[in-house]
Every structure is written in structure tokens, then in C-alpha cells.
Amino acid sequence: MIPFKDDNPTRHFPIVTIALIAANIAVFIYQFLSPSDMQRIAYAYGAVPYSLVTFKSVQPVHPLITVLTSMFMHGGLLHLASNMLYLWIFGNNIEDNLGYVKFILFYLLCGVVAAYAHAFTNPASTVPMIGASGAVSGILGAYILLFPHARIHTLLFFIFFVQTVRLPAIIVIGFWIGIQFINGLISHGTATHGGIAWFAHIGGFVFGILTIKSFMRKKRRHPVY
Numbered sequence: 001m002i003p004f005k006d007d008n009p010t011r012h013f014p015i016v017t018i019a020l021i022a023a024n025i026a027v028f029i030y031q032f033l034s035p036s037d038m039q040r041i042a043y044a045y046g047a048v049p050y051s052l053v054t055f056k057s058v059q060p061v062h063p064l065i066t067v068l069t070s071m072f073m074h075g076g077l078l079h080l081a082s083n084m085l086y087l088w089i090f091g092n093n094i095e096d097n098l099g100y101v102k103f104i105l106f107y108l109l110c111g112v113v114a115a116y117a118h119a120f121t122n123p124a125s126t127v128p129m130i131g132a133s134g135a136v137s138g139i140l141g142a143y144i145l146l147f148p149h150a151r152i153h154t155l156l157f158f159i160f161f162v163q164t165v166r167l168p169a170i171i172v173i174g175f176w177i178g179i180q181f182i183n184g185l186i187s188h189g190t191a192t193h194g195g196i197a198w199f200a201h202i203g204g205f206v207f208g209i210l211t212i213k214s215f216m217r218k219k220r221r222h223p224v225y
Contacts, residue, residue: 001154003172006089008150014092016100020107021084024132027072028080038075045069046128049119066128071111073130083132089152090143091136097146098215106215110138110204117203129197134204137180141208144173177205 031038044060047070051057059066074080095103114134119125143150148170156163184198 001156001172001175003089003152003154004085005153006093006150006169007153007166008093008147010092010096012096014095016103016107017087017091017095020091020132021087024072024074024080024084028074028077031073042073042075042128042130045073046130047115047119048128049122049125051126052116052119053123067112067115068108070115070128070130071108071132071135074132075130079131083136086136087132087139090139093147093150094139094142094212102215106142106208106212107135107139109211110141110207111135113207114138114197114200114204118197118200121199122197129200131197133197134200137201137204138208140173140176141205141210142212144169144177145209145212177202180205 031041034041036044045066047066048057048059048063051059051063052067055063057063061069074083091103091107094106098106111132111134114137115129118129118134148168150169151166152169152172154165154167154172156165180198180201183196184202187195187198
């Protein structure tokens with residue numbers, strides 16, 4: 001199940017969403033072209049759970065800084081493409097509802113919470129976590145709460161056949177978060193040796209659902225005469 005667009009128009013041009021996508025792509029190009037290999041860069045600026053919990057680190061920047069730098073780094077082209085696809089599909093509507101400044105703050109906070117959700121469930125891990133997945137997961141959490149019935153154009157794969165369908169967001173995103181929970185439970189404890197940070201996805205998603213309403217613009221109340 002791969003979503004590729006939604007039927008949920010916006011009122012404003014999604015400048016922040018596009019800027020975030022551009023920043024992630026730019027950082028990936030830098031990683032790819034840097035004289036240092038991508039693994040060294042990941043270990044230097046990725047979010048290491050053990051360092052986030054203990055503040056003990058040999059990285060060139062403080063562990064709290066790596067929470068931010070790690071959000072804009074990716075381990076490969078597919079990793080980058082999948083995160084940016086989800087950010088493009090779902091981020092513009094959240095930006096449209098929050099406004100530029102609140103959207104940036106919401107996005108970054110989702111990433112921070114996601115990083116610590118991973119760190120607290122794998123406190124001994126010295127493997128760096130990189131990627132925008134945690135922040136994007138928060139966007140998905142916000143979207144499923146605000147637009148559960150928005151139609152998402154999705155590719156469904158049936159062995160050798162591919163079908164395009166329009167499904168409600170609650171089904172598409174619900175299926176996605178279900179996979180995160182299942183894999184998180186199955187792989188819990190193995191992230192010490194690497195792998196996907198499932199609990200980062202879960203943490204960002206839950207934070208997005210719980211806090212999006214508090215970030216929403218307050219409607220002005222007109223006096224009653």
C-alpha cells in the first residue's frame with residue numbers, strides 16, 4: 001500500500017513543506033558528495049540513544065543538537081524518497097491549518113519526541129538514528145485526526161497486479177501505524193544492533209495526535225449583540 005496523493009486542497013501555498021523537502025534533499029546530496037563517507041557522517045551527527053539518555057558522547061556536537069541534525073539526514077535514496085513523499089502528501093494540509101511558524105515548531109517537536117521515544121526504548125544502543133521519519137510520523141498523526149475521511153490515492157499491490165484506489169486517510173494511515181506497532185513489538189530490543197526505529201515512528205505519531213489541536217489557530221469570537 002503506497003499513497004501518492006490526496007484529494008484535500010489547501011488554501012495557501014505550502015512553502016514550509018517544500019522548504020523542508022528541499023533541505024532534506026540538500027543534506028542528502030551533501031552526505032553523498034562529502035569526502036567523509038555517509039556512515040561517518042551518520043555517526044557524527046545522528047541521534048545516538050545512549051548519548052541522548054546519558055549525555056555521554058564522543059560526537060563533535062552535543063547530543064541534543066544531534067536530535068535536530070539527525071532529522072535532515074537519510075541512509076539512502078529510498079529512505080529519503082519515502083519520507084519526502086509522505087511529507088509532501090500530508091504536510092501541506094497540516095501547514096495550511098497551523099500557519100508557517102507553528103508548523104515548523106510542530107514538525108521539529110514531533111521529531112524531538114520521536115528521537116527520545118526511540119532512545120528510551122533502546123537506551124543502551126550506540127547506533128545512530130537518522131531520518132525525518134519521526135517528524136513525518138507526527139504529521140501523519142495530525143492528519144488522521146483532522147482529516148480522517150480525506151481520500152488518499154493509493155497503489156495496492158496484488159502479486160503481479162497493481163491497482164489504484166482512493167481510500168479514506170483513516171484506513172491508509174491506520175494501516176501504516178498498525179505496521180509500526182507490530183514491527184515495534186517484534187523487534188523491541190534488537191535496535192541495539194541497528195534496524196528501523198519503529199518506536200520513533202510510534203512516538204512521533206502519538207505526539208502528533210495528542211498535540212495538534214493545541215497548535216491549531218484559535219478562531220476569533222465575534223461579539224454577540
